[in-house]
Ligand SMILES: O=P(O)(O)OC[C@H]1O[C@H](OP(=O)(O)OP(=O)(O)O)[C@H](O)[C@@H]1O
C-alpha cells in the first residue's frame with residue numbers, strides 16, 4: 001500500500017523550515033541583547049511550543065533555564081473554547097525571575113492573556129512573550145508580545161508543533177490545513 005504524506009493535507013505552505021530558522025536566529029540576537037547580564041527563564045507552553053522552544057533555546061548563547069507549562073483551550077477542534085485549563089504547572093518559582101514565555105501561536109490571544117495574568121501574580125521580575133506566529137485578524141484580546149516571528153492570515157494552520165487533533169505537529173513547515181480534513 002502507498003504511504004500517505006501529511007504535507008498532502010495542506011493547501012498552502014505559509015512559512016518554510018528555512019524561514020523559521022532564519023527568523024529564530026534574528027529573534028535570538030535581539031533576545032541576547034535585551035537579556036545581557038540577566039538569567040532568563042524560558043517558559044514553553046506545551047505542547048505546541050516544543051519545536052520553537054527547542055530551536056530558539058539552541059540559537060541563544062546566553063545562560064538560560066527552561067520550564068514548561070501545559071494549558072489547553074482548543075480540545076479537538078479548530079476553535080478556542082475560551083476556557084483555559086492547566087494540565088501541568090511550572091516547576092520553577094517565578095519570584096524575581098526574568099521570564100520569557102515561548103509560544104507557537106497567538107490566535108485569539110485568550111491563552112496568553114490568561115497566562116500573563118497568572119504569571120504576574122507569581123512575583124516575576126519581568127515577563128515578556130516570544131511567539132513564532134500571530135494572527136492579528138483573530139485577536140479577541142490584546143496581548144503585548146515583544147518578539148513576534150510572523151503575522152499570518154486568519155486560517156487554521158498546522159506544522160512545526162501546531163496540531164489538528166494532535167496530528168501534523170511533526171511537519172517541518174507551517175501550512176494551512178485543507179478544509180476537507182476537518183470539515
Ligand atoms: O491565542 P489562542 O486562541 O488562545 O491560541 C493559542 C494557543 O492555542 C494552542 O494551544 P492548544 O490549546 O491548542 O494546545 P496545544 O499547544 O497542546 O496544541 C497554541 O499552542 C497556543 O497555546
Ligand code: HPA
Nearest residue numbers: 107155156157158162163
Ligand atoms: O491555527 C491554529 N492551528 C493549530 N493550533 C492552534 N491553536 C490556536 N490556533 C491554532
